Amino acid sequence: MKTKVFFLIAVIFLTATVLKADDFKDAMIKAKKNLTEAINSMDEKQLLKVRGEYERILQLKTDEWLVNYFIAYVDYNLAYTGMSNGKNDIEKMKKYNTSAIEIINKSIEQKNDFSESHILKYGLNFNRYIYEMEKMMEIATTLAQLEQKIKAIDIDNPRFQYLLGASTYFTPENFGGGVTKAIPIFEKAVSLFATRIEKEEYYPDWGGDQAYGYLALAYKKLEQFDKAKEYFDKGKELYPNSGFLNYYIKSELEKK
Amino acid sequence: MKITHLLLLFFLFSIPGYSQIKISGKITDKDALPVVGANIVIKGTIDGTTADEKGYFEFETEKKGAHILICTSIGFKEYSKNINISNENLVVNIVMETEEYKTDEIIVTASSFISGENSKVTLTPLEIVRIPGADADLFRAITTFPGSNQVDEGSRIAVRGGDPNEVLTFLDNASLYNPFIFQDAYNTQSFSTINPWGLRGINFSSGGFSARFGNVLSAVLDLQSYDLPSSNGIFAFIGLANASLQGAYVSPDTKFGATFATYQTYIKPFLDINGITEDYSKTPTATGFGGTLVYRTSQTGILKLYANYDHSKVGIRNSSPSYSGYVNSEANSFFSNLKYSFAPTSFSLLSINASISNYNSISKYGVIDNSTGNLYSKLRSDFSTPLNEALDFSAGAEFEYNKYETIGKVPLLFYNLRPDAPYFEVNSNKNNGRIGLYSELKSKISKQLAIVGGLRSDYYSISEKVILDPRLSLVFRLSEHSYLRGSAGIYHQNPALEYFLESGKNDLLPEQANHYILGYEYNRDGDYIFRIESYYKDYKNLLLLDRFFQNFSSSGYGFAKGIDIFLKVRLKPKFNGWISYAIADSRRKQFYATSVSSANYDITHTLSVVGEYNITDRLTLGATYKYSTGKPFTPVTGSIFEPSQNVYIPFFAEVNSGRMPDYRRFDMNLQYVFSFLSKYAVAVLAVNNIFNVNNVFEFTYTPDYSEKIGISYNSPRIIYVGLGLQF
Numbered sequence: 001m002k003t004k005v006f007f008l009i010a011v012i013f014l015t016a017t018v019l020k021a022d023d024f025k026d027a028m029i030k031a032k033k034n035l036t037e038a039i040n041s042m043d044e045k046q047l048l049k050v051r052g053e054y055e056r057i058l059q060l061k062t063d064e065w066l067v068n069y070f071i072a073y074v075d076y077n078l079a080y081t082g083m084s085n086g087k088n089d090i091e092k093m094k095k096y097n098t099s100a101i102e103i104i105n106k107s108i109e110q111k112n113d114f115s116e117s118h119i120l121k122y123g124l125n126f127n128r129y130i131y132e133m134e135k136m137m138e139i140a141t142t143l144a145q146l147e148q149k150i151k152a153i154d155i156d157n158p159r160f161q162y163l164l165g166a167s168t169y170f171t172p173e174n175f176g177g178g179v180t181k182a183i184p185i186f187e188k189a190v191s192l193f194a195t196r197i198e199k200e201e202y203y204p205d206w207g208g209d210q211a212y213g214y215l216a217l218a219y220k221k222l223e224q225f226d227k228a229k230e231y232f233d234k235g236k237e238l239y240p241n242s243g244f245l246n247y248y249i250k251s252e253l254e255k256k
Numbered sequence: 257m258k259i260t261h262l263l264l265l266f267f268l269f270s271i272p273g274y275s276q277i278k279i280s281g282k283i284t285d286k287d288a289l290p291v292v293g294a295n296i297v298i299k300g301t302i303d304g305t306t307a308d309e310k311g312y313f314e315f316e317t318e319k320k321g322a323h324i325l326i327c328t329s330i331g332f333k334e335y336s337k338n339i340n341i342s343n344e345n346l347v348v349n350i351v352m353e354t355e356e357y358k359t360d361e362i363i364v365t366a367s368s369f370i371s372g373e374n375s376k377v378t379l380t381p382l383e384i385v386r387i388p389g390a391d392a393d394l395f396r397a398i399t400t401f402p403g404s405n406q407v408d409e410g411s412r413i414a415v416r417g418g419d420p421n422e423v424l425t426f427l428d429n430a431s432l433y434n435p436f437i438f439q440d441a442y443n444t445q446s447f448s449t450i451n452p453w454g455l456r457g458i459n460f461s462s463g464g465f466s467a468r469f470g471n472v473l474s475a476v477l478d479l480q481s482y483d484l485p486s487s488n489g490i491f492a493f494i495g496l497a498n499a500s501l502q503g504a505y506v507s508p509d510t511k512f513g514a515t516f517a518t519y520q521t522y523i524k525p526f527l528d529i530n531g532i533t534e535d536y537s538k539t540p541t542a543t544g545f546g547g548t549l550v551y552r553t554s555q556t557g558i559l560k561l562y563a564n565y566d567h568s569k570v571g572i573r574n575s576s577p578s579y580s581g582y583v584n585s586e587a588n589s590f591f592s593n594l595k596y597s598f599a600p601t602s603f604s605l606l607s608i609n610a611s612i613s614n615y616n617s618i619s620k621y622g623v624i625d626n627s628t629g630n631l632y633s634k635l636r637s638d639f640s641t642p643l644n645e646a647l648d649f650s651a652g653a654e655f656e657y658n659k660y661e662t663i664g665k666v667p668l669l670f671y672n673l674r675p676d677a678p679y680f681e682v683n684s685n686k687n688n689g690r691i692g693l694y695s696e697l698k699s700k701i702s703k704q705l706a707i708v709g710g711l712r713s714d715y716y717s718i719s720e721k722v723i724l725d726p727r728l729s730l731v732f733r734l735s736e737h738s739y740l741r742g743s744a745g746i747y748h749q750n751p752a753l754e755y756f757l758e759s760g761k762n763d764l765l766p767e768q769a770n771h772y773i774l775g776y777e778y779n780r781d782g783d784y785i786f787r788i789e790s791y792y793k794d795y796k797n798l799l800l801l802d803r804f805f806q807n808f809s810s811s812g813y814g815f816a817k818g819i820d821i822f823l824k825v826r827l828k829p830k831f832n833g834w835i836s837y838a839i840a841d842s843r844r845k846q847f848y849a850t851s852v853s854s855a856n857y858d859i860t861h862t863l864s865v866v867g868e869y870n871i872t873d874r875l876t877l878g879a880t881y882k883y884s885t886g887k888p889f890t891p892v893t894g895s896i897f898e899p900s901q902n903v904y905i906p907f908f909a910e911v912n913s914g915r916m917p918d919y920r921r922f923d924m925n926l927q928y929v930f931s932f933l934s935k936y937a938v939a940v941l942a943v944n945n946i947f948n949v950n951n952v953f954e955f956t957y958t959p960d961y962s963e964k965i966g967i968s969y970n971s972p973r974i975i976y977v978g979l980g981l982q983f
Contacts, residue, residue: 027302045309048293052306055328056297075330090828099330141482148510 075100115154158192389923402820410446417842418474430611464743467710495978537571604641626664660753814844833867886916
């Protein structure tokens with residue numbers, strides 16, 4: 001009889017655990033789908049809604065490091081709503097980027113070996129150049145340290161290569177950057193995106209469309225228009241719903 | 257059977273119910289404005305939603321009974337409320353409170369001007385380098401802050417009526433004495449040897465500073481250099497008067513780093529272009545080199561060696577009442593600091609330093625032929641740790657050895673400096689050991705109030721005196737951007753060893769200053785800063801000539817009081833500027849004074865106006881205007897001829913009873929950043945003292961003292977050009 005009761009309790013416990021895990025997984029998949037849509041439309045209200053979804057998922061107390069990662073990633077995108085479409089809302093960029101850094105640090109404290117968190121932190125610190133130019137030296141040191149850390153744990157991460165490419169793209173040639181130097185890095189990124197398989201459906205998988213988009217822009221700057229179109233079309237084929245490609249890159253390529 | 261019942265019960269509870277309850281309401285801030293995008297959730301569930309653009313929310317839940325509703329949004333405090341969900345829909349209206357500012361950004365110490373990583377910095381290294389007239393010199397830049405004055409046209413500074421030797425420079429916890437070239441050279445501008453680009457933190461405190469700093473009376477310049485360079489590179493600069501080369505290397509695994517910096521002056525083209533016709537026997541030259549070696553011993557451990565050597569020499573014609581000839585001087589300075597720091601626990605930090613600061617100089621003029629040496633060696637350790645969320649503790653100990661020696665010929669009669677004048681030979685030295693201990697507690701009493709209490713004690717072996725210095729600073733945050741700060745404390749500094757030699761006794765007491773400071777600051781992220789601060793300093797044990805025994809005693813006293821005002825505006829990305837004004841009254845009965853009179857650096861009014869405008873992304877125009885009341889001096893009232901020496905003996909009025917003319921200067925510079933041979937390049941054109949004002953810093957006299965002659969620095973207007981190139 002005792003064995004049966006024990007068995008019953010075990011079944012109940014396992015069932016509850018599985019149900020909770022399913023709740024978490026379902027919620028994460030749904031939130032990620034909504035996040036992708038919000039990013040593609042660059043809709044601040046939608047992004048705020050998704051942020052709320054992730055905050056609510058935190059209540060499940062499961063893999064909080066990953067949920068925090070996504071909240072920081074939503075803030076990373078919210079920060080850009082201050083700068084898109086010709087806007088120059090530095091205060092908004094600063095507000096969301098600062099929040100994102102705070103939250104990604106929390107995520108790293110919870111799980112230090114998740115390379116994606118360090119990669120996102122790299123991108124967030126790079127954004128600080130926009131509103132904290134006077135802290136150039138400190139930012140450069142932080143980026144150099146993060147770069148070393150990421151290289152040690154996940155050098156072939158396509159998102160890292162994409163961000164490296166972007167930082168090279170936006171760094172003036174005089175300071176060791178420039179379009180020509182950025183292209184091979186973006187090309188490495190797209191080749192890595194092609195073979196990358198994420199552990200779970202709801203894990204981070206962003207950056208592919210941006211890598212293709214910047215490659216197209218880079219070749220346009222070098223006046224290699226065929227190459228630019230080739231990468232744009234390839235990006236569109238792989239990421240047909242990408243707002244970044246459909247709106248931003250498309251309009252940039254159409255400019256004379 | 258029982259198991260079947262239990263299973264039935266379990267599944268009954270597990271099947272989702274269909275009686276859903278609607279929870280709705282509105283989320284606003286305290287001004288009744290909607291909090292768009294606020295997240296609302298039932299704690300422990302994912303039931304919730306996000307507020308719309310009017311702050312309204314609505315969601316359904318199957319939960320029943322007592323629960324907690326949580327509401328969050330960036331920039332607001334988390335809101336929570338107990339709710340009871342029954343069978344009826346719920347309406348919950350929420351008013352969210354703005355998040356309190358973070359107390360860790362509060363700078364407690366009064367009178368601090370900070371540059372570096374803190375978000376509330378007063379000046380960035382870039383701003384320091386760009387200040388017109390400051391010639392990329394950290395100390396000259398500091399003189400644009402209220403309360404600090406240039407001693408002359410050079411880099412040495414005097415703070416709030418104190419002497420320049422009452423300012424301590426601290427680099428990576430090591431005391432750096434004499435960080436200047438041409439410091440003792442007659443009528444030659446001194447320059448600082450510190451490279452502002454190598455600094456990650458600059459904290460200039462003109463009073464009320466921490467118990468960390470001992471043996472200093474007036475002000476502290478606390479500098480932190482970079483541990484590891486952020487990247488590899490070389491920067492070369494060539495200018496009208498000097499050339500320099502700097503480089504940095506960091507290993508790919510960022511475990512090892514090295515930097516170097518070297519410079520050479522060659523003044524001739526600069527003198528020719530500016531029409532300077534001074535009679536030099538040795539054109540001023542200076543050479544310097546130094547660098548750092550850094551090794552990361554562990555995740556938190558850093559071993560760093562910093563070393564710097566400078567050599568300068570100059571020969572310049574001078575006419576004193578008794579003799580006209582060349583003042584020849586030569587100086588060498590060496591500074592080295594070995595520092596090891598690591599984190600014994602995840603929160604605490606321990607650092608250990610061993611440093612040497614050595615300065616030697618030779619002066620020759622007429623009968624004077626004297627060399628002096630000042631050696632300081634120091635061992636120091638500092639430890640800091642948070643005790644809990646509201647309390648930080650730090651403590652440290654240091655042992656410093658100081659040796660002063662002087663060898664050569666010194667005139668017997670101050671009024672006769674001719675080569676054949678009577679003299680006496682000196683070959684003496686004195687030394688002192690100082691042991692210092694300190695501890696400090698920083699307490700965040702509330703989100704508005706923080707207090708730092710510290711105590712330090714120093715023992716001076718030469719006088720066998722022990723002093724005890726309690727210090728207290730507090731800050732009260734009035735609003736998100738405004739603060740009230742106050743400081744009070746006792747500060748001591750041993751007289752320079754040369755005075756122990758002159759007095760022939762070892763019982764001179766450490767000089768004492770009691771600081772009392774109260775100020776208000778408005779600081780909006782460094783973009784708008786307004787600061788007003790009043791201070792009072794009470795001096796005791798100052799050196800004073802004992803008229804009876806004709807040697808120094810510690811019976812001098814005095815006071816300094818004043819108000820400093822600072823206003824800075826930064827309009828990104830085009831304009832950056834600030835205005836500093838200080839009014840001060842500093843009086844002492846010190847050195848040769850017979851009554852309380854103006855201190856040597858009692859400058860009543862000081863005004864600095866600095867502005868920089870980015871004409872384009874590449875071109876920056878800057879201007880600085882400085883005004884200050886003339887420095888006190890001791891006038892000569894008459895003279896008598898002394899036939900045996902064939903010279904006149906002057907008679908002096910009361911010490912510091914005269915004033916030099918007021919000081920005025922207007923400087924401009926233009927900086928252009930461009931690409932040169934595919935490299936980053938910066939070109940500088942600077943014009944100092946545009947209006948050619950003849951600023952007098954000293955008086956000399958005709959041989960019979962009947963006529964006063966003002967001494968000013970070579971050519972008043974200076975033009976300078978330079979080009980920097982990064983490889």
